[in-house]
Amino acid sequence: MNVLITEYLRINLDTEKWECRCCGNVHGSARDNYKRGLLVYDRDPSEIHKPLLDIKKYDRTYAPDPTWCRILEYYCPSCGVMVEAEYLPPGHPPVRDIELDIDSLKLQWKDREEVKELVSAPDLALQKVKLQREIHSKIHNHSHDGEHDHKNGKTL
């Protein structure tokens, strides 16, 4: 049985291996850092977030400072999908971002049915925003019939 861990990673509970969700490549032991099974590239961030302002005129151009920030791009060695984009200062040790207890994971999934695709769930935050915007627009529309006392900084 597989357990989906990210958009591009799963753990095969039977073999206890990390696998690529795009091509099935085996990245290594699920008890180890999955990054060890991937390829890494040190990307200059200004290639991704390109300068929008004239670099002849300005130092700050909306591009990150490559002496402060690098992007470590992690690729599947078999299909080349980009699994992670990790932003770090130059030379900073990559973070062991996922470290699961495989024995308890197996126990936990013993009675669960396999999940093959991300279980969808509503964007509740967005729903709340939309609801609130409705309330605000009601208050605002109401204000035009009512008192409009700007001198006191009030908008009734």
Place this chain on the structure above:
Amino acid sequence: MHEVMSKEDQGLMDKFLADNTLFLGPDPEIMRNHQLTPRSAMEEEILQKGIDPHQVHHIRGLLNSALGESFTMVNQMGAAPGAKWGDLVTGIYTAQGDLSMIAPNGIIAFAACCFYPIRFIMKNWVNDPTVGVKEGDGFIHNDARYGGIHNTDQSMMIPLFYKGELICWLSTTIHEGENGACEPGGLPASAESKYDEGIKMSPFKVVENFELKRDLVTFLQNSVRDPRLQLEDMKVKLHAVLRLRERVLAILDQFGRDALVGTLRHHLEAVEIEMRRRISEMPDGTTRVVQFMDSSLRESALQKISCAITVKGDRMIMDFRGSAPQFLNRSVNANIASFKAALCTGLLQNIWPDLPHTMAVLSPIEIITDRNSILDAEGEMPQAMSLMPLFKGCVVWTIPMNKFNYSLPKRYSAVIASQYDQAATFIYGGLTQHGDITGNFCADINGNGQGARSDADGEHSISPVFGFMCDTGEHEISEEDTPIIRLGAQRLAKDRIGWGKYRAGMGYEQIATARGSGLWGFMTGCEGSKFPSAQGLFGGYSCPAYQLLKIKDINIFKELEKNPNVVEVFDIVKLMNEQPIPNATYSSNDMGMTFELCNEGEIYMICQGSGGGYGDVLERDPKLVMKDLSEDLMSHENAKDIYKVVYDETSLVVDELATLNLRASYRKERIARGKPFDQFCAEWVEPEPPVNLPYFGSWGDPKVIYGTHIGQRIVMDGDKLQGMFMLNPKDVKISQLQAKIKELEKSAKSN
């Protein structure tokens, strides 16, 4: 040697100590405890008897509508810009001060702070004969050291008595803005100690017999730049909280004391149980994330926030050790109570928005920090710009929790990358066109771009990181009240996008100037000009860096009079690259700026930012790329270079096959240039931060903390952190210039 004291002696000793405590400062016993208090005798007795779940549900509904009603009152009557656009809350607490419920649309973090001052009042003022807590009393508070996000938020808290017995507490809080600090607007980035932060209200009684005490109100008005605002909003908060009191009294009359007290306590305990249930559904293990803040708002400084979340059964531990040390004389520190309030907010905004908005969500989570770190700052250090670490605290969940929760067979909310997490707005102050002194901030703060979702692009300028419920305001209204004129009409910031399979929601440009004031100025409190702030998820990229742009030494109104077509369109990139206004000084700067005077018609420009992207850019549906192009969100250069789509630039028709081939060959290029992880680390990883980088926090080992103190790099043990003292940036600049002069003089002599 010591004999055990008798109860009587102990009592005398306690009284002696209490009477002789010279200063009732922030109390660590209160401030470091975010957990529910044990049941009081009253709560225990009521819950032991058992409560009717249907009645609890009914009373909760009534409380919600009462909280909603008082929220609306403040929202509609409040004078502060923050009140108008939703930067407020009303809440109800147990008699012991545990926050039970807040207004459905209120700011979680504000209320998640008020239980600290209420606990302070309960501990210190109830039995103090010179203060006391009686029916009709009301207490005010703004000092975040006693609980709060920052000192610009002011609260009104009242005890509710029923038949002579204290039953619960009620509160309302508004982000007021102006508070008499060393810079106008309530968020003084230039504060170098707590004494620069303006009025500092520890919880004190400002209402008796349900009326404001005019002598104290006058004192407070005298302490801020906007005395009318101070008075009006104190009145508004009091009236709203009194309305809430009426509603709660009606509930008490109808259902009785036991029903209300039981509901408030049961609600908290039920949420805590639900939290533990959700935690136990997660896999056991640890996920980690590091965040970087790149400015102290006075100078560039790279500060790390390190977070490891560990789940074991129904326990969750958040470990922030290894984060940057606090600054002694910079305002970007946060105290631990404020930081926990941000965590509570972030959990409810980003992970489980369906949970009731109460402090009980955080109660079962254990939080470990280094004392004297940037998120657990203590002492005299300023914390007026605590928003910097607090906003990071709001979004710190997104990456590690999605790595825990992606697998789950039952999910409660969407998978979303980080929202843009900077306070990207103008803070202002000076003389208005009406001759009044004012200081405050613009509602643009409420337009942070949403992170991309696992199945859809993020929404543009959706909300602030600290609340779904805030609106971005209306410029016509603020233009009537202040000299600020908007030259740009909130256009989305083209090409400034967190790229991914799904792109993030974007932010808008803000272009402002001033007119009709003899004395006006702006400041900004933002980071992310060197190191991007909003992180992508699962291969998605972060947002770009953002800058503050200025066009100075001109008056745009005079230029427009001379030539109405001098500026074709107020678009930041075009203005800066084409420099259409003659004789102007154009500059691009860090997003953080302490208060600066803006002469009539000078132009200041910033952006709201994009969230983080989701997934591999090569997986983005070419149709979505064409949609972004047709909406002018991005340039052709990025469509081709980032997304690798082959299409016709005029018709926007995609060549599907050519795109597939291009992407396939690009994947091969990736494989060719990537190095195996172990080999990469051996070549790339350095034993310590680069010498020229002003770096703060751990590097590899979370127990070893780097910092820069009085201009020198130092290394500390994580459990023995000291605050960093920063040199005055102007002194640093002067000594650099003096060295340059010396050099020039030397070379002139030798010639």
